[in-house]
Amino acid sequence: MQVLRGLDALSRSLDNDAINFGCLADTGFLYALAYKDDRLFETANDIHDLLVAHEVPIYSNVISRMELIDLIFRKQVTIGCIQLFESATSHSFDKPIYNTLKDIRDKNTAAVKKNESFKVDEGRLKKVRKQLADDYGIADWKDFCAKFVDAKLANEWTSIEQDLGLNFIEVMDGQESDLFNQPLRWSEMVALMGQKGLRGPDAMIANLFDKSKLELLITCDSDFENCFADQIPFEMNKTIYIL
Amino acid sequence: MIQQSKSKESFMEKKKVNLPQKDAGRRLADRLEKLGQQKPPKALIEKLNQNDREKVAAQRNSSEDMDI
Numbered sequence: 001m002q003v004l005r006g007l008d009a010l011s012r013s014l015d016n017d018a019i020n021f022g023c024l025a026d027t028g029f030l031y032a033l034a035y036k037d038d039r040l041f042e043t044a045n046d047i048h049d050l051l052v053a054h055e056v057p058i059y060s061n062v063i064s065r066m067e068l069i070d071l072i073f074r075k076q077v078t079i080g081c082i083q084l085f086e087s088a089t090s091h092s093f094d095k096p097i098y099n100t101l102k103d104i105r106d107k108n109t110a111a112v113k114k115n116e117s118f119k120v121d122e123g124r125l126k127k128v129r130k131q132l133a134d135d136y137g138i139a140d141w142k143d144f145c146a147k148f149v150d151a152k153l154a155n156e157w158t159s160i161e162q163d164l165g166l167n168f169i170e171v172m173d174g175q176e177s178d179l180f181n182q183p184l185r186w187s188e189m190v191a192l193m194g195q196k197g198l199r200g201p202d203a204m205i206a207n208l209f210d211k212s213k214l215e216l217l218i219t220c221d222s223d224f225e226n227c228f229a230d231q232i233p234f235e236m237n238k239t240i241y242i243l
Numbered sequence: 244m245i246q247q248s249k250s251k252e253s254f255m256e257k258k259k260v261n262l263p264q265k266d267a268g269r270r271l272a273d274r275l276e277k278l279g280q281q282k283p284p285k286a287l288i289e290k291l292n293q294n295d296r297e298k299v300a301a302q303r304n305s306s307e308d309m310d311i
Contacts, residue, residue, distance in 0.1 A: 022260070033267075033268035033271065033272070034268065034271050034272055034275055035272060035275065036272050036276065041272065044268065045266075045268040045269055045272075048263055048267065048268045049265070049266075051263050052262075052263045052264065052265050052267075055262055056263070057260045057261065057262055057263075058261075058263055072275070075275075076275070076278065076279060079278075079279035080279070080283060083279070083280075083281070083282065083283050084283040084287065084288070084291070087282065087283055087288045087291070087292075088288075088291055088292060089292045097291070098291075132287075135290075136287065136290045136291075140284070140286065140287045140290065143284040143286065143287060144283060144284060144287060146284075147281055147283060147284055148278070148279070148281070148283075152278055156271070156274065156275065156278075159271070159274075160271060161261065162261065162264075163263075163264045163267035163270065163271065164263055164264070164267045164268060164271065165261045165262045165263030165264060165267070166261060167260055167261050
């Protein structure tokens with residue numbers, strides 16, 4: 001197994017070693033493709049260009065699929081909240097919804113300065129939903145969603161899958177597949193969590209990459225390097241690319 | 244190398260594999276950016292601002308009352 005960093009290293013690797021099955025992508029890489037305020041936007045898209053040029057299919061598991069659409073949803077709600085805050089003509093700090101929207105705007109401003117892409121967390125999302133529904137009625141929350149997410153999110157999702165060239169791996173416990181050398185076992189994923197101290201989604205990616213025929217893992221998370229380096233017996237043709 | 248390429252083609256054909264399209268990420272980013280540039284629903288903006296105006300008006304009235 002080799003660990004690569006930098007576009008040139010990946011380019012050389014793709015030139016020298018043909019990829020027959022494809023690459024596994026984590027959520028961070030996929031999200032970075034879609035938002036210009038993500039610090040890895042340009043890098044991620046340069047990598048995507050390389051994958052296009054070498055006709056490398058991109059695979060992702062169902063957890064990453066869910067995480068990606070959740071991130072896009074939360075980002076669009078964040079943008080909607082900032083638009084709503086900026087549409088307020090007067091500043092009433094005694095109004096809870098105003099303060100919540102201001103908090104989201106301020107967090108976004110701080111994130112932009114750090115080259116990060118801010119998304120509302122679950123707590124803020126619940127707060128905005130409750131305050132809008134309590135103050136103005138649930139219909140207004142639905143109108144807000146209709147404007148910034150709703151059908152547009154569904155339409156975008158279809159094109160995201162097709163245009164980005166995503167393929168989703170959905171394998172049941174113990175099931176065999178053309179993409180795998182060995183069946184995926186839930187118990188092995190759980191064992192990885194315990195041995196490596198990995199969270200579930202990361203352990204799923206590690207286990208899937210280990211058992212699959214996919215030659216390349218593209219990730220924003222350097223923890224995978226440490227996770228794979230010591231004891232998991234990896235095939236020699238496996239490569240981890242860290243953005 | 245030729246054999247590898249053939250096995251890749253047959254695998255993809257068999258699986259109907261989705262391949263990445265050129266500039267798809269950048270195009271997606273443009274579309275999502277445009278989606279976020281929309282104005283929030285007019286009725287909601289009006290309610291947000293109307294309540295402010297009502298409160299400001301109510302505060303003004305009460306202070307006038309106190310002056311009298």
